[in-house]
Amino acid sequence: MTLGWADFAPLAIDLALVAAILIVLIGDLAGGPRAGRGIGYLCGILLLGLFAGSFFLDLSGPSMGGTYVGDAWSTFFKRLFLAAGALAIFGSADHVARHTPTRQSEYHLLILFSVLGMSLLPGARDLLLLVVAFELMGLPLFVLAAWAKTDDPRGVGRHAPEAALKLYLVGAASTAITLFGLSLIVGLSGTTNIDAWIRTAPSPLWFAGGFLVLAGMGFKIGAVPFHFWVPDTYQGSSTPFVAFLSVAPKLAGFAALIAIIHRGLGAGLLHRPTLVTLAVASILLGNLLAVAQTDVKRLLAFSGIGHIGFMLLAFLPGTTESIQMLLFYGGAYVVTNIGAFLIVEQVEDAAGGSSIDDFAGLVYRSPSLATAMLLFLLSLAGIPFVVGFWAKLYVFLAAWEAGLQWIVVLGAIVSVVGLFYYLQIARAMFMRKPAAEAPPLGSSLGMTFAISLCLAAVVVLGAFPAPLLGEAEAAAKAFVAKPTGAR
Amino acid sequence: MTHWLSLIVAAPAVAALLLIAVPASARLLVRWVSLAGALVSLFGSIEVARQYDTVAGGLQLVESYPVVPSLGIHLTLAVDGWGVSLLLLTGIIIVAGVMATWTLKDREKEFYIFLLVLVAGVFGVFVSQDLFIFFLFYEIAVLPMYLLIGIWGSSQAVTEAGPFRYVWKVLDIGGKQYAAMKLTLMLLVGSAFILAAMFGLYVAAGSSSFDLAHLGSVKYDRTLQLWAFPFLWLGFGSLAGVFPFHTWSPDGHASAPTAVSMLHAGVLMKLGAFGIMRVGMVLLPEGALTWAPLVGGVAVVNIVYGALSAMSQKDLKYIIAYSSVSHMGIVLLGAATLTPNGWNGAVYQMFAHGIMTGLFFALVGLVYERAHTRLIGKMGGFARVMPGVAVFFTLAGLSSLGLPGTAGFVAELLVFLGAYQSAHSWWAIPAILGAFITAVYVLRAVRAIFWGKGPSREFSELSDARGTEWAALWILGLSLIAFGVWPDLILVFIDRTTPDYLLLVLAGGAP
Numbered sequence: 001m002t003l004g005w006a007d008f009a010p011l012a013i014d015l016a017l018v019a020a021i022l023i024v025l026i027g028d029l030a031g032g033p034r035a036g037r038g039i040g041y042l043c044g045i046l047l048l049g050l051f052a053g054s055f056f057l058d059l060s061g062p063s064m065g066g067t068y069v070g071d072a073w074s075t076f077f078k079r080l081f082l083a084a085g086a087l088a089i090f091g092s093a094d095h096v097a098r099h100t101p102t103r104q105s106e107y108h109l110l111i112l113f114s115v116l117g118m119s120l121l122p123g124a125r126d127l128l129l130l131v132v133a134f135e136l137m138g139l140p141l142f143v144l145a146a147w148a149k150t151d152d153p154r155g156v157g158r159h160a161p162e163a164a165l166k167l168y169l170v171g172a173a174s175t176a177i178t179l180f181g182l183s184l185i186v187g188l189s190g191t192t193n194i195d196a197w198i199r200t201a202p203s204p205l206w207f208a209g210g211f212l213v214l215a216g217m218g219f220k221i222g223a224v225p226f227h228f229w230v231p232d233t234y235q236g237s238s239t240p241f242v243a244f245l246s247v248a249p250k251l252a253g254f255a256a257l258i259a260i261i262h263r264g265l266g267a268g269l270l271h272r273p274t275l276v277t278l279a280v281a282s283i284l285l286g287n288l289l290a291v292a293q294t295d296v297k298r299l300l301a302f303s304g305i306g307h308i309g310f311m312l313l314a315f316l317p318g319t320t321e322s323i324q325m326l327l328f329y330g331g332a333y334v335v336t337n338i339g340a341f342l343i344v345e346q347v348e349d350a351a352g353g354s355s356i357d358d359f360a361g362l363v364y365r366s367p368s369l370a371t372a373m374l375l376f377l378l379s380l381a382g383i384p385f386v387v388g389f390w391a392k393l394y395v396f397l398a399a400w401e402a403g404l405q406w407i408v409v410l411g412a413i414v415s416v417v418g419l420f421y422y423l424q425i426a427r428a429m430f431m432r433k434p435a436a437e438a439p440p441l442g443s444s445l446g447m448t449f450a451i452s453l454c455l456a457a458v459v460v461l462g463a464f465p466a467p468l469l470g471e472a473e474a475a476a477k478a479f480v481a482k483p484t485g486a487r
Numbered sequence: 488m489t490h491w492l493s494l495i496v497a498a499p500a501v502a503a504l505l506l507i508a509v510p511a512s513a514r515l516l517v518r519w520v521s522l523a524g525a526l527v528s529l530f531g532s533i534e535v536a537r538q539y540d541t542v543a544g545g546l547q548l549v550e551s552y553p554v555v556p557s558l559g560i561h562l563t564l565a566v567d568g569w570g571v572s573l574l575l576l577t578g579i580i581i582v583a584g585v586m587a588t589w590t591l592k593d594r595e596k597e598f599y600i601f602l603l604v605l606v607a608g609v610f611g612v613f614v615s616q617d618l619f620i621f622f623l624f625y626e627i628a629v630l631p632m633y634l635l636i637g638i639w640g641s642s643q644a645v646t647e648a649g650p651f652r653y654v655w656k657v658l659d660i661g662g663k664q665y666a667a668m669k670l671t672l673m674l675l676v677g678s679a680f681i682l683a684a685m686f687g688l689y690v691a692a693g694s695s696s697f698d699l700a701h702l703g704s705v706k707y708d709r710t711l712q713l714w715a716f717p718f719l720w721l722g723f724g725s726l727a728g729v730f731p732f733h734t735w736s737p738d739g740h741a742s743a744p745t746a747v748s749m750l751h752a753g754v755l756m757k758l759g760a761f762g763i764m765r766v767g768m769v770l771l772p773e774g775a776l777t778w779a780p781l782v783g784g785v786a787v788v789n790i791v792y793g794a795l796s797a798m799s800q801k802d803l804k805y806i807i808a809y810s811s812v813s814h815m816g817i818v819l820l821g822a823a824t825l826t827p828n829g830w831n832g833a834v835y836q837m838f839a840h841g842i843m844t845g846l847f848f849a850l851v852g853l854v855y856e857r858a859h860t861r862l863i864g865k866m867g868g869f870a871r872v873m874p875g876v877a878v879f880f881t882l883a884g885l886s887s888l889g890l891p892g893t894a895g896f897v898a899e900l901l902v903f904l905g906a907y908q909s910a911h912s913w914w915a916i917p918a919i920l921g922a923f924i925t926a927v928y929v930l931r932a933v934r935a936i937f938w939g940k941g942p943s944r945e946f947s948e949l950s951d952a953r954g955t956e957w958a959a960l961w962i963l964g965l966s967l968i969a970f971g972v973w974p975d976l977i978l979v980f981i982d983r984t985t986p987d988y989l990l991l992v993l994a995g996g997a998p
Contacts, residue, residue, distance in 0.1 A: 378630075383626065383630060384623045384626045384627060385623070385627065393682075396682070396686065397558075397686060397689075400686045400687075400690060401690060401694070405683070405686075405687075408683060408686065409679070409680075409683045412678075412679030412680075412682050412683060413676060413679045415675075415679065416672055416675040416676050416679060419671070419672065419675055420668070420672055423633060423668065423671065426633075426634075427637060427664060427668075430634060430637070430638060431637050431638055431664060465555060466554075466555055466556070466557070469555065469557065470557075473557070
């Protein structure tokens, strides 16, 4: 196999990302701590630049002998991950600069590495590349989860080692399970080429392989019953990192799942009972347990499990339409959840905690933050005229057309439970007085920028969902259509 | 293509946007901008009524813009005779509502923003001809309510008595935040059912369009009709106050600030009834015919139970709130009769009750703002200090019990006639009994508050209505009499549309 220039074109963004990582590394060596939070802003701007660039470059075509294929599908995910990375970095620059002033570039580099892994993943057509990309995404996250640790045993970040260890152990175990499942599949089919699997006749072992992949990935995306690490990790890690962790790796997990289960094995139907159980359990448990939470980070963690359940609902049928809805949900979830967590970060930073009480009277301390949070919460709850509504609606529509009417009714009712706990935060923000000593809240430049971007996306896509829907449609059509030689 | 309908819907929304730019300290400007938005909508509604051709009938003033073409969602606005009358109702109520809350003191800017957003949603429901857009507007009309009640509402002292007093205390029953949460959650559970039925219709009609005309042209199979109709009935019915899903209404209306109670009891509950008739019955004729006995039976329970509950209340706002439950029963009964008189009466009752209950809540707000109590046991002889309020309250009360010459009479007469002509003539008996109980509790309340001994010393300094409050009272009071003496002002529109829809139901439901 020889590599020509044509092999690099589809990977332009990823190569540029590598270049960006080198720039930041060298810049750190040269400038070091003197660069201050500038290094964070630089990373954010680089990612935004790549995001913008993805609209002007032609990224389609196979590369490296078909190991990697660039198309609308991989580009859609690239944009999601680049946007998530940029928003998270702009949101964390200030936090990192204040808490770990001497190690700033490491934090941002780790995020960049993780984004690089994610960016390679959706285009992978070979299992080896897929697994490597997945691990490149996952390993930096373990380090970042422990980032908040300080030497003060009573201080902020005292739960960070626990958070990181849980993420690490679960991550390692789930990788092992996934790999075991994949080894069965590769053993039976004799190839690591995902598109070639479809020619293998199904057998019980074949089914077991898919089942193990589902279980392993279930840990990664945090679906019930593999969810128990989620609330602890979210609570213990630094909040701007959680903003990233709660969306981007989950979507990468879905990208891998769709590639393996639907495109590779063509086995969505076979695993339907399992998937229905996962989805219903996630929707129910996530939303019901969220009601009991008094800490906003834990609340958003449990509600996030519920959202994963809704996404599984769209994942389940595996048709082009349903995957399109899943992608739309993913896009909506990125901007909404990152925005919400960044606001939690500001409140937490000022109050030293993230309980619902710390949100009391936020509207008096910062009307703009309180209004933004309200809109994010409404979007999470799926209320019209913010993007979350369309996301939930499309997912329900997909599930309805797949013959899962009862889950749609159940999900719609559970959404009302969701609204209940989201409104508890709104109630604290708008209907209670702030603590006597609470000062007005101001935002740093990067934070204001990140939150404004999220808010703009939530509101604009809420009014005009068609552009994102169109992108999602193109992406789904490019990938989900059966590969050649399908049975 | 004319743009009157989009003007009506957009005017409050634009006013709300303008308000964001107005500094909160410019308190008079805030009010004038809100009033301007409301007035534009009212005059737009009057203009629509003037332009509506009652000879041609059907849908008029059609506008259409694509929203999500791939799913067949279009922003289609058009108005039928029912829509004309309900637009007028909403216009009148919002103008009166803004005027009646002119003296609000706390965070007025935000209050008016939410109020105007809400009313834009209400206008939108009455004119949208796309089921999906209908649902969107419906949600906008429901959701701002949470903040409006939770922030600006008033709480009632929790009753520290009875076997459940501990539960009452823990849940903060009677508190405004409890009421706001209860209302929002109950109505959204209703929305969940509406959404499910909507999907059912959309998929059964070929997944190509949410257009009401398109959905109406499909003959759905019996199974779908039989499950989707009760979903729509209960979904919309939870907003219309269908027993036993009415329990949010007394708490919510009692806790809400004046303009919000006026709008909610006056117009929002009608959205529910309108949804049942326009979407549920017209699209699903077979379901409607099959379930009509249940719908009517429950409506009768609404009438009698609501009236009896109102009779046993001590809190003035709860009396009016329960009377709304009872009067909405009359609307639903009219709908369930599936007769021309019944349907005309149902829509006319929506209009008449809207005006009447708007007037009631405006007056209750006035009294509460001055006396700082809602317990009628403490009041008495108020007519001596606030004669104007007493006169208007008596007028609203007389319309409520259906006195000839008031709008309430026309509506109730038509519904009772329809009930008698329907397949279930006996429905008329408890319905008329309900009107009788209404007379008991309304007259009792009027006597206890305004006549008799008093006012006691603490209330001797109370003042009558003033300024814009007079304007609100006159608008609503005059409407009650005008539409009572000359029902054709509105009935001409309603009666033009009723036969069209009724024919669809009766023909579609025939085996």
